[in-house]
Amino acid sequence: MAIILRFTKPWTAITSPIVLRFGSDTPMPQPVAQVLGIAVGLGYIAHRAIAQQIVLNHFAAVAEQRVSLAYTGERMEVRHRLAWMGTSVSKRWTLPHQVRLRHTQKNVLRYQSPKSLQLRTAIGVDKVERFEQRTSVWSHCYPAVSLRINQPSYTGEQCQRLTTLRWHGDSVRRAINVQHGYHRPRWVCSDRWLDFAPKGKVSLRFDSAKQPTLIPLVMQFEQVPMVCHWDNGGGPINANPTLPNLDFKIPIEPQIRRYYLMQPTLTCVRVSDNLPIVVSNVSISQSRGQWARAVSLEFSSRIDAERAHNELLQITINGYEFYAIAEQPSESKVFGSATYNSTGRSRVAELAAPYKLPLSHTNATARSFAGLLGDLLQNTGWTVELNGIPDFTIPAGAFSVGNKTPIEAVAEAVGQLGCMILTDDAANKLTIVPRWPTAPWAMAAAVPDLALHDAVITSYSDSVSRNPLCNVVWLRGEQQGIDAKVKRAGSAGNIPTADIIAQLIVDNQAARVAGTNALAETGDKLSVNLSMPVMADLPPATPGMLVGVSINGEVFKGVCDSWSIRATVSERGDIDIEQSVTLVCPLE
Template sequence: MIVIEFYRPRSRSISPIILDFNGTTPPPVEDKEVAAFWDIGYSNNLNFEVLAALQYGNSGSNETVLSLGWANADTLHIDVNQRWYAQPVTSESQTSINWFNKMPTIMYEYVQKWSTGAIEQFETIQIWREASQHETALRIHYGPSERAYICYRVKHPQKGRVIVRFDNALNASPQIGKVKLRVSPYEKVCYWGLPGGPVRSDDDIPPIDSKIPIEPQIQRYYIMQPSISCNRLSDDLKILINNITCTWQRGQFAATGNIKFCSRIDMERAIGQQLKLVINGYEFVVICEQPSTSNRFSSNSYSASIRSRFAELAAPYQRERNYVNTVDKTLAGIMADILENTGWTLDNKMIDYPIPEGAFSYRGLTPAAALLKVASSIGAILDINDTTRTVSVVPEWPVNPWSTEQATPDVILNDALILEHNTRDSIQPEHNVVFVRGEQQGVACKIKRQGTPATDYARDIVDNLITDVQAARQRGTCELARSGNKRTATIRTKLKQDLPPIRPGMLLGVRFEDKLYKATVDSLAISASISNQGAIMVNQTIQAVRNV
C-alpha cells in the first residue's frame, strides 16, 4: 500500500507526482486480479490523506498513472471518472480525482456498468449536484390549531463513508448491471397532538363559534313559485314526472324514495339511468330502479323506486370485496382506500388517528357498505353530495344533546314557515359512562360524561377500529348521546331560496310557541307533486331529536 500525505493546499490543478510501475522490478509470473479502492477522509483541517491500493496484472507493459488534486474547504464535492482496460499486451490504469468546494447542498447519483469479452472495460460515473434554486413562501394561519402528527429525530444522523471494492474478476459471459446505494432515513418518533407545546385535552379547549345560522326572514306574505324538472344525466333527455318522494336518514349511505312517471315511455327511458332532479333550484342526482305498473279501467300508472347517486357504490353495481390493512394506516387513509378508483372524493370531518398494520379488515362488503361500517365504528355518519360526488364523514351528534343550549344552530326555523308540528316522546335509560375498547391491537378507555358521577354504565363497546384514545372518545361520546329520554319533533315546512334542504346531522333551531329549542336532525323527506291542473306542491319534512 502506498500512503501519500499532503499538508498544504494545492497550488496547481494537477499533482506533479507520477507513479510508474514499469521500472526495473520484474512483473509477477502469474496474472493477478485487478482491484482498486479508495478510502478518502476529509475534515476542516489542513491535512488531507488519500489512500490508494493498486494491484496490477502480468503483461508486457504495465503502467499506472495517478493524478490527484486537493484543496481545503468546508464542504467538498468529488467527481470520479475511472476507466481501465485489460489486454494480453498492455494494461493501463488511470485515475483522475478532482475536488471542488462551496457546495451547500449535495445529492448523489451512482451508475455502474460493466461487461466482459475480448476487451474488458469498467466505467464509474459519480455525479454530485446542488440545489441552486430555493423557494420561500410565507403563510399565516389563524384560528384554532388542528391536531397533527408531530415527529422528532431519535438520534441525529452522523457523517459516514462509503467504500466500493472490486475484489473479483468478471465471468467469461458478458454482463451488464447496476449497483445502487441506498441510504435509509433517520429514525423518528411521532405522536398525535396539538402543535405549540403542551396543551390539555379537547374538552378543556373552548370552541371558537363563528357560525352564522341560516334564518329565513319573517314576512307577512310568502310568495311561492315551485318548479320541478327531471332530465336523464347521460344525454340530458327530459323525463316527464308528476310525483316524487325522497328520504335521507342518519345511519344510511343512500337516500331512498319513489318516482311516478307521466307515461310508460318516460318510465322506460328512465329505468337503469341516473336522473338529475331540480326542485326549487336545488339539484339532486338519483338512480332509477325497480319499475312497477298499475293498470285500472281508464287509469294506468307507472312508477319506480329510486336511490341517491352514492348507491352506485353498492349492490348490484359493485361487487363485494375483502380488505385488510397490510401496512400502518390512519382512519382517513383506510376510507380513502375504500373510495380508491371510484370517482368519489373523501371529506373527513372526524379526528384522524393511526391504525396499526392488520388491525382492521372486512369481508363481503361493497364500498358503500364498507365506508358506512367505518363511519359507524367511530360514531359518525355519511353526508353525501351527489352533485359533486363528495362523501363527508361527520359526527352523528354534531353537538352533544346536553350542550345544545350554548351551541349555534345551522338553521333556525320560525313558526311562520312551519306548516305542521308533531312531537313524540320515547323513554329509555340514561347513561353517563361507557367502556370502549378495541381488539388485539386496540386500546381500552373509560369514557364518562363531564360533570357527572359516572355511575350509570352503558353496554361495553368493542370494535377493531378502536386503536387510539381519539377513536374511543368519539365512539363513547356518541353512545352516551344516544341514551336518555328523547323527544322527536316532526316538522313540515317549505323549500325556499332562503330555506335549503335541512339535512340529517344538522343542528336545527325551532322558534315555536314563543320558545326556541334546538334539536339534531335525524331524517329529511322531500316530496314534490304536480296535479292534473298543473299545480306544483313542494314540501320538506324533518324529524329532529332532542333530550327531555
C-alpha cells in the same frame, strides 16, 4: 528635559543588542536599556519593526490601525480595527513561555440588524486552559429589548451562555438557554378550580339547611376534571393577534314575512344526454342511518318510465338539485288508466351492488382513518373527507372486512365510531361526520345550523321516548385495540351504557368519538315532526343538522334525525312542494 540623538550615517556592522554609551565605556544597566528602547521605539531590521498602517476606504468599509513594538524577544501588540458595520479591538501580550497570557475582546455592532455581542477570554498556564464564551443574539429587533429570565416558556430567538473548562484534554460543558419574546400558541390544561373560577365575587348558595357544627366549618369541593383551552400566544402586545374566524357559523334563518309568494318548479332530465323526463310525483328521503337517499318517482307516461330505467337522473326542486338512479320500475293499471312508478337510490348507489362487486380488504400497513377509507374507495372515482372527527392511526392488520361493496365497507368502518355518511352526488364526495355533531349537553351554547320560526312551520307534532340516562361507557378493541373509559364531564360516571367492542377502537381519539356518540343516544328524547316549504332562504335540511325551533313562545334545539321532501303535480299542472324533518331533542 528632552535628549535628542542624531546619527549622520548608517552603521553597517550591526549586532544585537545595541549598546549606547554616554561619556564612558561602561555599558548602561540592562533595565535602563530596555526602558530607553521602548521609549525611543528602536526596531531591529532582522526581525519585527515598528510599523503603523492606516487604511481608510469608503467602499471597503474597513479602517485599521496597527502598532507593533518588540524588543529582546518580548512583544507587545495593540491593534485597532474600525469597520463600517462593526468595531473590533484586539490586545495581546506575549510573555516568556512559562506564563502565556492572551486577552482578546471583540465588540461587533451592526447598524441594520444586530447579530452578536461576543466577549471571549482565554488564559493558559502550563497547558491548563480556561475558555469562557458568552454570546447574546438578537435578530431583527429594536435595541430596547426587555429580557425577563424569571418567566419560563419564552420562545423566539435565544440568548445563550456557553462555558467550557478544559483540563488536559478532558472537558466539562454547561449550556444554559434562555428564550425570550412572545410565547408560542399552545394548549393550556388544568384541573385546578381557581384557574377556571369566575373572577371577582363568588356567591355560594345552599339549597338545604345544615345542622349546627363545630367551628371551623370545613367545605370540600369535588375535583374539577382536566379542562383545556387554546392560548393564541403573545404578551402585553400580542405577536399573534386574534383574527376574526372567516369560517364563523351563521345559521340559516328564513325571514319573517306577512305572506310568502312562491312559484314552485319541478324538472327532471337524464344526465347522459339531458333528455327531459316528465314526472308527476317525486319523493326523496334520508335518515342518519342511511348512506343513500331513497327516491320514489311517478312518471306521466310509459315512455318516460322506459327512458329513465337504470339511468342517472337529475331532479331539480325549486332550484335545488338531487341525483337519483331509477332502479326498480313498477306498473299498476285501473280500468281506463295506468300508473308507472320506479324506486331507486341516490347517486352514491354507484358504489353498491349491482354496480360494484363485493370486496375483502385488510390494512396490510399502518394507515390513518382517512387513508383507510380512501383505500376502500380506490379506483371508484369517489373521494372521502372527515368533518368533526380527528384522524388517528390504525395499526397494520387491525381492520378487515369481507364480502362487502365499497360503500358497505365504508359504512361498517364509520359505524364502529358512531358516525354517519353524508354524500355530495354532484362532486362524488363522501363526508364522514358524527351522528351527534353537537352533544345533547352542549346544545344550549351551540349555534344552530338552521333556525325555524312559526311563520314557516306548516305543521308540528311531538312525542316523548323514555330511556335511561347513562354517563359512562367502556370501549375495547378486538385484536390490537385499547381499553378505554369515556365518562361525561362533571358526572359521577356510575351509570354505564352497553359496552362497545369494535375493531377500530385502537386510539384514544377513536374511543372518544365512539363513546361520546354512545352517551348522546341515552336519556329521554323528544321527537318533533315539522313540515315547512322549500324556499331560497330555506334550503332542504340535512340529517345531522342542529336545528333551532321557535314556536308558540318556546325555543328548543334538536338534531335532524330524518328528512324528506315531496313534490306533486296535479292534473291541472299545479305543483305542491313540502319538506318534513324529524328532530331528536334531549330532555334533561
